[in-house]
Amino acid sequence: MELVNLTIDRIIIHQIYRRDDDGNKVTPTQSHEYTLFDNSAMEAFKSRVRDALGSGSKAVQMEIVNQEDTDLSSLVDSMADQSAEDFAISSYDIAMKLTNAQQRKAIPGGIVVVFLGRQGHPLKRFLGVIKAEIHSAYEKEVNSTTNEISLKFVEEVLLTPGTRLYKTAGFFERTEYDPSSSDLNDKWVVMVSDYQISQADGKAAAQYFYADFLGCGYPQTSARTTKQFYEATIGFISSLEVGEIEKSDLLNALTTYLKVDTSSSISAADFASKYFGDIDIQDSFTSYMEDEGIPSTAFTKDLAHIEGKLKFRKVSFGGNVKITAPSQAFKDLVVIEAIPGEPDEAGNPTEWTKVVVKERIIQQE
Structure with missing residues (x-):
């Protein structure tokens, strides 16, 4: 995926957590406002997206397996056409789905970045999801009134050169497709990368991320x-x-x-x-x-x-x-x-x- 002419239109970030000592889910912290980067920060963010999903990356194309109305792929398909207000609400459903998929206590929490953009010639839409695990050196700053994660914290986790985007997925709209097709694979190309795992023991991605969360499988x-x-x-x-x-x-x-x-x-x-x-x-x-x-x-x-x-x-x-x-x-x-x-x-x-x-x-x- 070349990711040329890349534009990011919306970014919203939620916080998810590791399961508690009894193995119970912890409700994610919801953001209600979009994150706005200045020009230099936005260019850094786009560079990270290209590194994770673009040409020359370790991203692997996957096939959408689960396509029921309640599955993530159907949610992504509907979000691409939503208003900014509805998109923000639906993005929290993505954070909830990731929380549900993380069934083992050993899986760490982090921030979930949901973003909508356009790329290619002609411009086609894409929706991306990043799970960035929180390093212990970072001190999460949350407004006690609005529960908003501070921009300073977001920039540290996402944009500093030493930080890795651990798990990234992108749903890219195909240049041409049959709108009457019921198979979402005909409309969307899914790219998935997992820096932590692909560099460690050779797996393309953590199963809970690509299968349980994304509902995808290997082609x-x-x-x-x-x-x-x-x-x-x-x-x-x-x-x-x-x-x-x-x-x-x-x-x-x-x-x-x-x-x-x-x-x-x-x-x-x-x-x-x-x-x-x-x-x-x-x-x-x-x-x-x-x-x-x-x-x-x-x-x-x-x-x-x-x-x-x-x-x-x-x-x-x-x-x-x-x-x-x-x-x-x-x-x-x-x-x-x-x-x-x-x-x-x-x-x-x-x-x-x-x-x-x-x-x-x-x-x-």
Whole structure:
């Protein structure tokens, strides 16, 4: 999601709490007024939204599963057309739904930021929800009369460079859709990011957030998209004007990225930054992948269609010579390098390949 021409029209913030010692819900603190940022603060907020949901982020596209009238997706769909007064009231329903979804006492409270905006060409609407967990260093300031959370506190939590937006979701209106369709997936694209979890143990988002709260699930096409990513990357590597040894190293890197890396989301930009040292090659790769129809943002990794291909690495040489080994063993035990060979019959230089296997021979046939 590029998030170009981004405009934020409404921001309202509520406070939610951890469950009490007995496991009972604590009623959220409701805000009745919109938060108004000055120009510099608004630009900082928009930058945070782009970092969480835009192109190059760790956001993963998800599918709307729960679409009943009482589900969040239906609430979002109606809020997009509401007046400012009704929107403010409905935004508190979002805070209540998140409170209900947080069923374990270990889940921390925080502030819930609900915002409405527009983006793209032509401009299309989107509704975002951020849960920012409150660090102990922050002292929440609430007006005892109005129960409003102070702007100073909001700016500290949302806008300071060291603060992470832990959980973020965006419902983006599609450029074209059939208004008569009853499937909200035809109207809205949902992007979800969870900085805390995606950077820790590889999950795309906390289940209580994306499933219990948002009512979303992973798209059924993740396996197909992963297969397309794998095949397109091999195609790009094969087309590079580099030596076969470097290509072999990059193919090993692709297997490592897909099979060994614990992250459950992958992206062309992430692979490029990790394994292509040349910035021009990085740019060429991301452009190539977009031309191949690979999403520009991160998507869920599903190896179902390529599991067999990732088990073994095979290298073929001239003369019908082949080396095959399990992917991890190939990476750890096989060293391949190009060496000068004897001149051919015309006296031209040739290139041979030196293969070192860091194990002894145990059987020959």
